[in-house]
Amino acid sequence: xxxxSQICGTLYELSRTENGRNVFLDLSGVQVLVxxxxxxxxxxxxxxxxxxxKNMAWFRQGLGxxxxxxxxxxxxxxxxxxxxxxxxxxxxxxxxxxxxxxxxALGKMIDRSATGASTIDIDVLRExxxxxxxxxxxxxxxxxxxxxxxxxAQIMERASEFSFVPAGKAGxxxxxxxxxxPALRRQALESMRYxxxxxxxxxxxxxxxxxxxxxxxxxxxxxxxxxxxxxAGIEASAAAVSWxxxxxxxxxxxxxxxxxxxxxLWRDGNASWHSLSRLKPFGxxxxxxxxxFPPTPIITRLANGPDRLGDQDIAEEQSxxxxxxxxxxxxxxxxxxxRLDIGEQALKPASGDFTAFSFGxxxxxxxxxxxxxxxxxxxxxxxxxxxxxxxxxxxxxxxxSQLLCEGGQPVRVLPC
Amino acid sequence: xxxxxxxARDILAGCLFMPKEKIAADAEINAIGELDSLTFEMIVLExxxxxxxxxxxVQLLEMRSVKDLAEILETPA
Numbered sequence: 458x459x460x461x462s463q464i465c466g467t468l469y470e471l472s473r474t475e476n477g478r479n480v481f482l483d484l485s486g487v488q489v490l491v492x493x494x495x496x497x498x499x500x501x502x503x504x505x506x507x508x509x510x511k512n513m514a515w516f517r518q519g520l521g522x523x524x525x526x527x528x529x530x531x532x533x534x535x536x537x538x539x540x541x542x543x544x545x546x547x548x549x550x551x552x553x554x555x556x557x558x559x560x561x562a563l564g565k566m567i568d569r570s571a572t573g574a575s576t577i578d579i580d581v582l583r584e585x586x587x588x589x590x591x592x593x594x595x596x597x598x599x600x601x602x603x604x605x606x607x608x609x610a611q612i613m614e615r616a617s618e619f620s621f622v623p624a625g626k627a628g629x630x631x632x633x634x635x636x637x638x639p640a641l642r643r644q645a646l647e648s649m650r651y652x653x654x655x656x657x658x659x660x661x662x663x664x665x666x667x668x669x670x671x672x673x674x675x676x677x678x679x680x681x682x683x684x685x686x687x688x689a690g691i692e693a694s695a696a697a698v699s700w701x702x703x704x705x706x707x708x709x710x711x712x713x714x715x716x717x718x719x720x721x722l723w724r725d726g727n728a729s730w731h732s733l734s735r736l737k738p739f740g741x742x743x744x745x746x747x748x749x750f751p752p753t754p755i756i757t758r759l760a761n762g763p764d765r766l767g768d769q770d771i772a773e774e775q776s777x778x779x780x781x782x783x784x785x786x787x788x789x790x791x792x793x794x795x796r797l798d799i800g801e802q803a804l805k806p807a808s809g810d811f812t813a814f815s816f817g818x819x820x821x822x823x824x825x826x827x828x829x830x831x832x833x834x835x836x837x838x839x840x841x842x843x844x845x846x847x848x849x850x851x852x853x854x855x856x857x858s859q860l861l862c863e864g865g866q867p868v869r870v871l872p873c
Numbered sequence: 874x875x876x877x878x879x880x881a882r883d884i885l886a887g888c889l890f891m892p893k894e895k896i897a898a899d900a901e902i903n904a905i906g907e908l909d910s911l912t913f914e915m916i917v918l919e920x921x922x923x924x925x926x927x928x929x930x931v932q933l934l935e936m937r938s939v940k941d942l943a944e945i946l947e948t949p950a
Contacts, residue, residue, distance in 0.1 A: 514909070514911075517907075518911055518912075520890070521890040522906075522907065619911070632914075632918065635911065635915050635918055636915075636918045636922065638887070638888075638915060639887025639888050639915055640887060642886075642887045642888075642890045643886055645890075646886060646890070646892055646893075653892075676906075676907075678890070678891060678892075678906075680890070680891075680892060681890055684890075
């Protein structure tokens with residue numbers, strides 16, 4: 458494994474050995490401050506956000522310029538362009554789409570387990586989340602777009618290798634990743650041709666994006682923005698669902714407690730987001746999944762100027778990693794932060810549904826959408842299948858711009 | 874030269890993640906997209922892969938436009 462791919466394992470280790478403390482870490486020769494306390498994260502991401510710019514060159518390297526990678530005016534232009542669509546989506550429609558595609562995915566997972574597979578195929582989950590995202594916001598079926606999800610995943614994989622490479626210091630081991638990126642990007646551009654074609658339905662969001670693309674003054678490129686939109690919406694949700702499956706399997710009693718609620722929800726054919734949103738255990742389970750295994754485990758920032766964080770002086774250009782892994786496993790907030798708890802503990806500070814989407818002015822724009830689809834996926838999965846562990850080994854982590862389980866989630870899916 | 878221009882646009886499409894149709898034959902590279910150190914290295918790797926040899930550093934330093942890139946591709950070994 459490369460140094461970059463091991464970062465998640467390192468952060469989980471730090472959350473145990475340096476629990477509740479911010480620590481410096483040497484990453485590729487750079488002293489990086491790893492923030493593991495909610496207080497200082499709040500200072501950086503919200504209270505003094507103006508002093509900390511994004512350090513997302515690696516994301517831009519893979520996926521191009523977008524609202525995820527940019528700061529200042531370029532970020533504001535992109536946020537204003539899309540945020541209203543992410544905030545004002547039709548919850549019931551998202552619920553219906555999520556149910557439909559969760560049932561398809563569940564069938565595939567059951568079939569795969571029946572053939573003897575001992576892990577969950579994350580590509581099935583990625584197709585599910587991609588289908589919901591594309592249909593929800595772009596009003597077209599994924600299969601009609603020609604989008605190549607494998608190319609997207611490969612670009613994310615290659616880009617993540619640059620996550621901790623200081624500017625101008627890409628050595629020989631990174632040349633291989635650099636050498637393959639242009640070909641992958643050309644494939645990605647080709648697979649997104651449909652979005653520029655006259656056959657593509659012109660939804661309000663796409664229409665606004667195309668208008669911005671024609672304005673050379675703002676450096677907006679439709680494909681780059683779409684790519685980041687897809688990467689964030691597909692990959693993060695798929696990673697979250699994969700960890701939810703793992704936690705269901707690892708906590709059979711919790712799974713059994715959720716099942717009758719799910720059966721009741723789906724029994725009479727009148728299920729709705731309105732009814733699911735009132736079933737607190739589903740929301741809490743999702744929040745705990747995001748707390749224990751945050752799909753986006755880190756946010757990186759650079760200090761524009763000197764600052765003081767707790768008892769620590771921060772120098773200009775100090776590199777900072779906000780570790781949601783560390784923050785969400787802080788023992789000051791929970792007696793046993795490594796244990797799934799869908800009771801009162803889940804409501805304490807640093808809960809997954811609050812911190813895992815970041816906070817402050819750059820909070821994840823798709824947070825509400827993600828919470829609706831994740832709860833719906835979970836309710837369909839629990840109602841239709843049992844999840845069992847195929848290995849008792851603790852998870853090994855892999856960083857691919859998201860927190861993934863190395864080798865795939867060791868879970869078998871059985872019909873019930 | 875036409876083929877070299879087309880190939881230069883192809884290289885830049887991949888390296889700058891820009892649809893080829895948006896890259897004019899007479900464009901300045903800096904005007905197409907942001908050119909940071911990693912992107913520049915990507916362009917060099919792409920050129921070298923296509924021509925099968927290393928590129929004269931002076932030519933790289935003077936490369937400003939699609940046309941300059943095409944000329945590098947056409948430079949005899």
